[in-house]
Amino acid sequence: MANAHQKNHDYHIMEPSPWPLVASIGVFVMAFGGVGYMRYLSGGSFKLLGLELAQPWMFFIGLVLVAYVLYEWWADTIKEGREGHHTPVVSLHLRYGMIMFIASEVMFFVAWFWAFFDASLFTGEAIQATRAEVTGGTWPPSGIEVIDPWHYPLYNTVILLLSGTTLTWAHHALLHGDRKGMIQGLSLTVVLGLLFTCVQAYEYYEAPFAFKNSIYGATFFMATGFHGFHVVVGTVFLIVCLIRATRGAFTPEKHFGLEAAAWYWHFVDVVWLFLFFSIYIWGGWGAPIAETGH
Template sequence: MAQAQGHYYVPHESHWPIVGSVGLAVSMVGASLYLNGSSVSLWILLTGIAIILFMMAGWFRDVILENESGKFGPAEGRSFRQGMAWFIFSEVMFFGAFFGALFYARVLSVPWLGGDDPSTSRYLWDSVVLAWPTAGPGFGDLEWEPMGAWPLPTINTLLLLTSGVTLTIAHHAIKEGRRAKTILFMWATVLLGLTFMGVQAYEYYEAYAHLNLRMDTGIYGSTFFMLTGFHGFHVLVGAITLLVITLRLMKGHFSAENHFGFEAAAWYWHFVDVVWLGLFLFVYIL
């Protein structure tokens, strides 16, 4: 169904925002009860997560059906691009805050408490010498090791860089109308993303089992797991998104002229790649 010239599609009333709000509320109740040691908290939390997933599947289905029925045109396409650009900007600010916490600890707090400025450190921690990476005062007697850049983080860097290449090949292929090639390289991208997650899970196992590096290992442990963990969550979201896009391609969705859903997923994935390069440099190497 072709869209009328100058028409802008306004979605009908939807119950999905209410369903999502209920899911979020139930999840927060479950999380709060978990922090207070309740025996039923896990089931409540899982119920809330299940409601959220149900909402996402239903809402995304409706949007896909709207797109495939021809309700979206150039005006909606511009809105989608603006919305995705602002979303990625918000993600830049999100990670910017986390990188800011890391830089503040490394450049200001640790040198300040560690004796670089005797006029202040002697009033706070007498005779304490700190240098990054550090767990902070009070953790000096605990044996732990920082996570090195080799081999697991380096392998993950290669995996993500390669996934960026395969995704770019798929993008060029869909613009050329070569659907089979697009699907092939999309599956390769999804596989690389899932492999990254597997390697990161093994990295966390090594951190806990052999390095004694935990989330409560002072400032280094908290910043390490905060940055890498949230990035890993974004990889999970990106991999699921790419998987959905791949399945839609296999069902005949998208064309050489109309494939913004594909492009939005690609923007997000390339953003995740760039963030990882910053993590690899500032968390693992420097």
């Protein structure tokens, strides 16, 4: 009778989990809360079944719920790996899943870059631009002062390239059994990720144009802001890996969590290089450069 329940395959049949359902509820609440939050900021109303949802609290409740689910779900995944459920077949499928996730992120960025190139190459044709933007069919639009690509954007390019180097150092240190080198490399990568976010936040603070009233500002902030969000997510990912590394969770043979974080971070690096050349340099070519605090 015991042999009938013995596992004789490499696949992992998971126990029933509440997290898919809870995650769906959290995302649902956060989506409606986001609409209500935007209506709240604009002074509007958003009623559903007689309830006034134009409030900020619903979005943050959904956000906290999603964050909690992420913590618990990934904690369960780590526990499953410790219990030996991550066989070579399961590990391969985890890698396939990470590759598909990054591929879906690529398509997100394609959408933002597509919008930027469409607006810049076909000025006034596919967009309802303001009169100032249509004048002369120029890009950037007339009256726009752009950010100097050789100041804050160049700083951030160097920062991200260095972070990719320190993360590779951490990975190679792990493969060679150098736990101290792995922790040092991860720590430097986290610091560089936080520094990138601080520099970009200050760049936004000094930006000479706003998100609204300009197709240039809208496409610029959507592309760079979406990338900045990914840097924040990647930094959190690396912080979790650093905490796990200090607790001895990774070995040269078993370290997919760190490997997945490295894939994600290098993806963010590559996207930034394309963004730097296409939006900051090419996209602002010939336009007047705004004076900044430097």
